[in-house]
Amino acid sequence: MITSRRGLLAGAFLMTTALALGACGGGDSADEGADAKTLTLWHYEGPTSAMGVAWNKAIEIFKTKHPGVEVKFEEKSFEQIQQNAQMILNSDSAPDILEYNKGNATAGLLSKQGLLTDLSDEVSKRGWDAKLSGSLQTTAKYDDDGIMGSGKFYGVPNYGEYVMVYYNKAMFDKYKIAVPTSLAEFTAAMDTFVKNKVTPLAVGGAEYPAQQIFYELALAKADRAFIDDYQLYKHKVDFNGPVLSYGASTFADWVKKGYLSKDSAGIKAEDMGVSWEQGKFPMLVSGSWWYGRFASEVKNFDWGTFLFPGNSLHPGSSGNLWVVPAKSKAKSLAYDFIDITMSPEVQNLLGNSGGVPVAADPAAITDAKNKELIANFNKLTSSDGLAFYPDWPAPGYYDVLVAGTQGLINGSKTPQAFLDEIAKPYTENLADLGK
Template identity: 40%
Template sequence: MTRKTLRTYAAAAAAASVAAIALSACAGPGGGENSGETFTILQYENPDTAQGQGWQRALELFQEKHPDVEVDFQTTSFDAMRQNAKILLSGNDVPDVLEFNKGNADGGQLAAQGLLDPLTEQVEQFGWDEKVTGSMASFARYDENGNAGSGDWYGIPNIGEYVMFYYNKEIFEDAGITELPTTLDEFEVVMDKLLAAGHTPISSSASSSQGFNQMWVWYSLVSAMSDRQQIDDFMFLTGETDFTAGPWAAGTEKFQEWIDKGYVGENLAGLSFEQATVNFLQGDAAMLIWNNGEFARISQDAQFEWDYFTMPGANLTMGSSGHLWGVPAKADNKDLAYDWIEITLSPEVQNLIGNKGGLPIAGDPATIEDERIQAFTERFVELSEADEMSFYPDYPVPGFLDFIQGQMQAMSNGNQDAAGYLDELQTFYDDGKAAQVGD
């Protein structure tokens, strides 16, 4: 493995700089033939995460299998990939396999525009549909309009995700909290106690770029009050979604209350999710809302006793499959790309991810040695088997993530209220839905 270098994709022009880790390897028996070009992997997982550590092991296994293949393993950011994927994949210098965001707004658009190769044949050949099943497969398939849930496979997830509240046990004890809440009302009592003891309850963020925490607080409240059909109608553009009534109105009004009461802190407009995580790790807030992506980091960096719980009393919990591996239509080394995906789904890589707290889709929970990680994984299995995951709110229509984040920032600043947000949400969603399904 060579030292880290920096490289910028020519096809993306001034799009994001990516940190490239050049790995020399090459091709052994049973591997696909190299076309003469470097086999390029583009992804955006932090190397300290469970997935990032899994990819490093996958690279080692790939190199062992293909000792004559030169591998260029590149790391970009989630935002850079989301914003520049169309430019990148339309050019002539594309990666051979890449990680991309699921959902109609991102992956669906790439599929509908012919920028990704369908993988249905490979799914059948490798048996990936035996590992990626149920709701975990919902955003791996897209129809001709880029709508999720049916049509060809275009991406393969490796992990699942669900959103929880990590909490600082020492702060909870300082505030006199001896039992975890089991209902939403009890949760609010807990946060009132934290405020009274001088602690910010939830570390959050509302930057219009990567300020995801407020969006997750909001959608967790909506999900807590929703049923399966209401979320599926919203997510898959079926039925009618009235944002001024039902769980949408109730959850958004509750979110407004939480902002006004100080449950999520102050001065959030300039904060990113990274800053929210740092604030939690520094003990500046009692809880952090995030998914399993920070489990390994908190395990390693927290200097206090901690644990986690999902939204108390919730009907549904934010969560879904993880991001997807896909193969660009213009990729030069597609057979190697399929082999890379197969390796990332191998028991060795999946169980490594599982032992780091990464919620592998095809892992064996029985191989997990740490009791807390095993319980964490079992909770994921419970949510999956009960079909109680509400996915993520930015999936249904193009531009939704930027729109929602802008509205979250405005609400957190006091420049927007619940009613105004819901009105604008209705308009944006309806316009996007009409464009997607032709209404």
């Protein structure tokens, strides 16, 4: 985000105005920072999320293996890192390792600016590439223009993610609604809820979740060629063509029909998730990163998931990346930490906590729901069904899409105005790249 994500918890964020003149990545010795006594680590996973549980375990293991090293863990929010990473990583306040969003507009941009370390030698030496399928490596590699899919490894993903529909089984049963298997059945289900004065979808329009719904709707008309054009710049994208225009017009139609509240334009992702946990909405469309948290926190009703009905393509990709800033003072320790997160112990814990591991032992995953979660992801990867996230193609595109979908929700923008608004920075980015 989606994937695209995902500021589940906010933390104090160290701001700095003392910018360094520049940074360069690549060509670093594996021993660089080996004698460091501190590892500063940032990530934005909530402590009860599957990734939060797994990364905390990885920190414990790291401390055992490096008894003389202090781990300074600082929890950030997705929004904080998204908005400030470029400035922070270009300063002496850069952490030694952090979780960062994948995609051209984020990790790709920082790699192009020389702010990230080239990890290619470590990936090969430690065998991380053998644990990552080709589709998962797409978001870890970037060329000299910062475009994903080829070039050098600037990050390592150790989990996968995808967008799905979470649903409240009790509310479905109350109104005798079956799990939909097509878009027509999905809209019919939402019509039933609206007739009974129930708003079908919990939505966070102030952050990433709303744009994921727009993208799911666009993907109902998309194929792999469109994804390659939109995400990898293979050919020009027609923003008034059948794919994106369908997504925008249908999203606006869903607002008119009451499938999502106009008030959701001001709702953040965290508040959206909490409202669904409280049983206020029957459905929530968002990513697998919520799964472990819902499994831990939802106590008052039974729930399940299903893929967005009728689509063969879905928002999703590898998970976010562990990246090592070029200014990291403990690179060797950072590599050791990444290695621990790829270990069977941490990967199996991730899977049993409701995450989607990339290198777990399937026999070690014991919960039926978790098995289903992982099986659905494997189904998407094996069928080339991951379509990445809508905000990836251009720097600053995340904020453009947030503002655009907010306009569709509160009625301040028409679908055409929305399409014009999102086409402009996309086209400008292509011009900058000489495309």
